[in-house]
Amino acid sequence: MSETASTPGPSEILRLPKRLRAAELVAVLGDLGRRSGDGPVILDFRDVEEFDSATLAFLGHLSDCQPGVSAANVPEALARAEAAFARRPDVCWPEKPAAPPSGTRSSRFFQAMADRFLARVRALGMFLAMFGDEVFHIGRYLRRRRGVYPGETWNQMFFMGYLSFPIVCLLLFLVGVTISITSAEQLRIFGAEVYIADLVGYAMLRELVPLMTGVILAGKVGAAVTAELASMTVLEEVDALRTMGVVPERFLMVPRLIAITLVVPLLVAMADVAGIFGGVVVARVTFGMLPSAFIDQMLNTVDWTDFAWGLIKTVVFGWAVVVGAGFKGLTVGRSAEEVGRATTQSVVLSITMIIVIDCIFAFVLY
C-alpha cells in the first residue's frame, strides 16, 4: 500500500488511496490484519474516488466485522452508494468461523455412516423393485404385445449384438491367446502340454467368456443405455411419455431387455469360438499341436453343459447390466452434469453386480 500513510496518535489513521477497488482492498485488509491488536484504527476515506461493490460491501460491514476499526471522512458519493447497496445480512468479512456442529465427533461419524447406509439400502430397494417391475412388464408385453414402440427391439438388437460383435470377438480371442501363453510354460514343466486344450476350453466356456462379455456389455451397452435414458429424463422426454399414458419403464426397458436376451447367446457362441481359436493358435505355435487334436482333447473335458452354464451366466449378466443401466438412467437428477455421473455409476454398478453374481454362480456350480 504505497499510498497508505500512517499517523501516530491514540488511534492509528490509515489514509486510503484514491482508487479503492477489490485489488486495493485486499492490500488494506492485509495491512489491518498485521495491525490487529495494536489498538484502534481509523480508515480515512477522504481521498477515495474510485470504488466498486467490494468497497461498498467492506464499508457496510466495517463496524460489525472489524472490531477496533472505524471509518472517517467517507465521501458523500461513496456513502450514498453504500446506503443503496443491497447487503446480505449476518455476513462478515472476513467471515466468522461457522458454529461447531452439534454432537460428539463419534456420534456424527456414526450418524453419517447410518445415513449413507440407509441411502444405499433405499437405492437397493428401488433397484430390486425396478427389477421386479421389469419382469412384470416383459410378461405383460409378451401376453398383450402393447406398450412398446414397433421395431425398437430390432434396433436394440442391432446395437447390442451386431455392433458389439467385433469387439467381443477380438477381446476374447486375445484373452484366449493370453491365457494359453501364460499356462503353456507351466504345463511344459510338468510335461502336460496336451492339457492346454482342456484348460482353455473349460476356462473359456465356464468363466472367461461370460465374465469378459459381461464386462464389455457393461462398458458398451450399459453406458450407452444410461446416457440415453438419463438424457431423455433431463430433457423431460420421460415425463412426456408418462403424461401420454405410456409407461417409460415398459416402453424404454422392455425392448432392451428382450434384445439383450436374444443377442447374448449369439455373442457367447461367437466369443467361445474366438477364445478357443486363440488357444488353438498358441498351442499350434508353441507345442506344434494340431487344431484337430486340440479340439479332440478339449471335448474330452468340456461338454454342452459348460456352454449352457456360460450362456445362462451371460444372460443374467446382460440383464443385470441393462436393469442397472436403466435404473441409473431413469433415476437421474435434472442437470446435464448428472448424466455423466450416472453413466459412470452405471458402469461401476454393472461390473460390481457381474462379479457378485459370478461369485454366487461359482458357489452354486462348484
Add this chain to the structure above:
Amino acid sequence: MDIITARDLTVGYGRTEVLRDLAFAIPEGLITAVVGVSGSGKSTLLKTLAGLLPPLGGGFEFAGSPVDYRSEASLGRLYARIGVLYQDGALLNGLSLYENVALPVRMHYPELPEAVVRDMVHAGLAQVEMAGSAEKFPSELSGGMRKRGALARALVLDPHVVFCDEPSSGLDPITSRLLDDLLLRLKESFKMTLVVVTHELRSIERVADRVLLLNDGGLRYAGDYADLAASDDGFIRTFFLRKGHHDDA
C-alpha cells in the same frame, strides 16, 4: 363448470414445500395462466396437476374425481384426458415428427389401421401448421417448430385439458405471438381448457381469461384477468401493470 378443483394442495420436492395450502379452481373451456416470478413454483404446480409429482398434502379433483397418486388406474384416467406441452417440447429425438405425433395413438390404440393413424397425425400437424415438416427429426426443427410439433402430439388424442409449460420462452415475439394465436384458436374452436404456465406479460394479456398468481409459497391472486386492473395489491400492480410500489403512493 370447473374441470380442476384443488383443496389444501401442498406441492414440493422431497421434504421441501414449494407451495402450501393452495385452494383454487380451473374452469372448463377457458385459458388459465399460472404466473409468478422465477422460482415461485409454477412448474412444480403444473407437474403435480399433470400427474408427475405427488402432492405433499391435500389434493385435487379432475372432472369431479379425486386424483389418487397411489393408484395407477387413477393416474391412467388423468393421463388419458390431458396433454402436456413441455418447455422445450420434449419430442423424442430418435423419432421423426410424424412418429412423435403418432406415438400416443399407437400406444393407446395399436389396433387402429395405419391409414387412420396417418390421418390423425396429419390433422394434428395441420392444426399447428406443421404438415410440411412431418418427416423431419426434432434436431432439424427450430425451437418454435419443436414446440408446435409437441403441441400437435399433445392434441392428437383430443385431451380435455392441455397444460403448457412456458410456451413462449426462448421464442422471438413473432413466433411467440403465433403460438398464442394457436392457443386461442384451440380454446375457441375446440372449447379446450388450457393451463398455461408463463411469466410473459404480453402472452398473459393476449390469452389469459383467468389468472393464478403465485408468490411467496402461496396463491396471491386467483380470478379473472379482467379484474386485475382493479386490484390495489402492490405486488399485483407491480407484476401485471408494470407499476412500481412508488407509483401506488
